[in-house]
Amino acid sequence: MDLRTLVLREIFERKSQLLTSFLAILLGITVIVSIKNITYYSEKAVALEMDSLGANVLILPKSATLQNYYAADLQNETIPEEYVTRLAMSDLAGLDNISPKLSMPVELQGKTFTLTGILPKSEFQAKAAWSGAGVFSRPIGCGASVGMMGSEDKKTLARKRVIETLQDNEILVGADVGAKLGLKDADALEVLGRSFTVTAVLPQTGTVDDSRVFAHLHVVQDLSKSGAVINAIEVIGCCQEISKGLVAKINSLLPEAKVVTVTQIADAQIKINRMMSNLSLMFLVIIVFVGGASIANYMYANVFERRREIGTLMALGANSGLVLRIFLLKGLILGVAGGIGGFLIGTILAVILGPRLAGVIVLPMPALALLALGVSVTLALAASYFPAQRAARLDPCATFQEI
Amino acid sequence: MLRMENVSKTYRHRGQTVTALNGANAEIPDGDFVSIVGPSGSGKSTLLLMLGGMLSPTEGRVFLDDQSIYDLDTNRRAALRKQKIGFVFQTFNLVPYLSAMENVQIPLYLTGCEKEVQKARAEELLIRVGLSDRMHHKPCELSVGQQQRVALARMLANDPGVILADEPTGNLDPETSQQVIDFLEEVNSEGRTIVMVTHDPRAAERAKKVLRLERGAIVSEKAGRNSRHAAA
Numbered sequence: 001m002d003l004r005t006l007v008l009r010e011i012f013e014r015k016s017q018l019l020t021s022f023l024a025i026l027l028g029i030t031v032i033v034s035i036k037n038i039t040y041y042s043e044k045a046v047a048l049e050m051d052s053l054g055a056n057v058l059i060l061p062k063s064a065t066l067q068n069y070y071a072a073d074l075q076n077e078t079i080p081e082e083y084v085t086r087l088a089m090s091d092l093a094g095l096d097n098i099s100p101k102l103s104m105p106v107e108l109q110g111k112t113f114t115l116t117g118i119l120p121k122s123e124f125q126a127k128a129a130w131s132g133a134g135v136f137s138r139p140i141g142c143g144a145s146v147g148m149m150g151s152e153d154k155k156t157l158a159r160k161r162v163i164e165t166l167q168d169n170e171i172l173v174g175a176d177v178g179a180k181l182g183l184k185d186a187d188a189l190e191v192l193g194r195s196f197t198v199t200a201v202l203p204q205t206g207t208v209d210d211s212r213v214f215a216h217l218h219v220v221q222d223l224s225k226s227g228a229v230i231n232a233i234e235v236i237g238c239c240q241e242i243s244k245g246l247v248a249k250i251n252s253l254l255p256e257a258k259v260v261t262v263t264q265i266a267d268a269q270i271k272i273n274r275m276m277s278n279l280s281l282m283f284l285v286i287i288v289f290v291g292g293a294s295i296a297n298y299m300y301a302n303v304f305e306r307r308r309e310i311g312t313l314m315a316l317g318a319n320s321g322l323v324l325r326i327f328l329l330k331g332l333i334l335g336v337a338g339g340i341g342g343f344l345i346g347t348i349l350a351v352i353l354g355p356r357l358a359g360v361i362v363l364p365m366p367a368l369a370l371l372a373l374g375v376s377v378t379l380a381l382a383a384s385y386f387p388a389q390r391a392a393r394l395d396p397c398a399t400f401q402e403i
Numbered sequence: 404m405l406r407m408e409n410v411s412k413t414y415r416h417r418g419q420t421v422t423a424l425n426g427a428n429a430e431i432p433d434g435d436f437v438s439i440v441g442p443s444g445s446g447k448s449t450l451l452l453m454l455g456g457m458l459s460p461t462e463g464r465v466f467l468d469d470q471s472i473y474d475l476d477t478n479r480r481a482a483l484r485k486q487k488i489g490f491v492f493q494t495f496n497l498v499p500y501l502s503a504m505e506n507v508q509i510p511l512y513l514t515g516c517e518k519e520v521q522k523a524r525a526e527e528l529l530i531r532v533g534l535s536d537r538m539h540h541k542p543c544e545l546s547v548g549q550q551q552r553v554a555l556a557r558m559l560a561n562d563p564g565v566i567l568a569d570e571p572t573g574n575l576d577p578e579t580s581q582q583v584i585d586f587l588e589e590v591n592s593e594g595r596t597i598v599m600v601t602h603d604p605r606a607a608e609r610a611k612k613v614l615r616l617e618r619g620a621i622v623s624e625k626a627g628r629n630s631r632h633a634a635a
Contacts, residue, residue, distance in 0.1 A: 001508035001512040001518070001521055002512060012500075315455065315490045315496075316485060316509055317482065317510060318481060319477070320478065320481075396457045
């Protein structure tokens, strides 16, 4: 005979009474685990989607309209290039990269294309580092631009929309431009009376970028005689920072500009994630109240039902500490069983339902076992504590019929 | 030795004061067998509870082996019970989900005995009360008489010097009652002190001393049949 035997025997003897409380905690933990699991993979999918998209925040002139994300800079309105410096010098967290653009129509061999000036990352990175401050003075990278440093393949511009270095005489041509003009790497090309070397013919993207010719921003500003202005700034921001209000922060930094995100592309997914997070929180609250109340109610009833048995134990020499431990151990067993069961069922449900509910592949997350056990055990122990105390304070005289 | 000095117990019930015991004095030497009789509500069980350290008196003191029981805190009183006192109840008070063997092991577990020691002692006691073939039966699988025998085995588990019995034959047929009283006489002959509350005059007569309680006071004390046998 030991404490564990005493508690387990009672649990298995009266398991039907325990069932409701166990189911309450099991279902609660199951729902929390499955929602957390699906949400994690869904958020990861959104982050990947955003990453593959490249820039995910656009800074445009206030009057600009956004009809085509890839052609956002193809309009007459401009903003000062100084905005780029402001962004680069700011302490905004979550800015992974900045790409200012100025575009103008250009005629090459009788065909009209778009000449787009871009500012290589090395220029404003150096500016920020020189000042010892700003977004690029600290380690960066939430996924989007990682791997762009060092030896650079300029064709990454097609996907990443950011380039590390670009000389004044270098030019990059879109796939359609290259095909129509018969250009290949290292060819010479004259644009608006100025000679350039084709550094790379970019791969097909299926966007207006295929009809663009990219040169250094300051060169394009000279050619267009527009001065130090740009049409748009493309920003690669971390998804989680965007959701934490990066757009609002940029808005307050650049109040004269319009800041938009491309979250609408992943909007449905983000809405599902938000709904899942809210649901998860809601279930946590429900489980705390319903599950906790159910366990406490069961425990109080159990103490009442067993008062003669408790009195007998006390008459035989059990002290109040032992009686307290009997009921707390019962609560602990209930919590551990609910936590483990809830984690297992929740994980299975998440793996099965994840692809249907959120359209993502969901894998088991062992870390959630800790969360499940933590919530379940804490709740079960907290709900059992006061009934256990009542049991420990019972009058052993209850063992006698006549007082 | 058990001793009560001017012990009184009063309760408040629906705004009225009820006197359960009124200045009771008693001295029960080691090895005595005392039965306490009296009408319902006369304070018999109150007296037994007080001797067992489970109900503190409003006035007076209760001593067990010269230790004033109610000068100890509740946990030390519990420790005293498990070391020196064995209980038998009218309704046996067996733990329903434990087997006969496990029920007898409870007092041994409470005193911190090893499992093997618990098992050996429980087995020995169940054989002694004639339940060698019912050791792993739960109370609901035993007859009433067998349940009381399990309770008697449990009572002896820690080899107590004092046994307090509350109506031990109250729920039993005459034949089984006889067996229980025989058993109590047997353990009394081993030198244990027995205090038994009973309504059964024949059971009471088997004690060495009979105390009669009325309205919370001990109104008479007479020798029982065993006392005469002992004297003869």
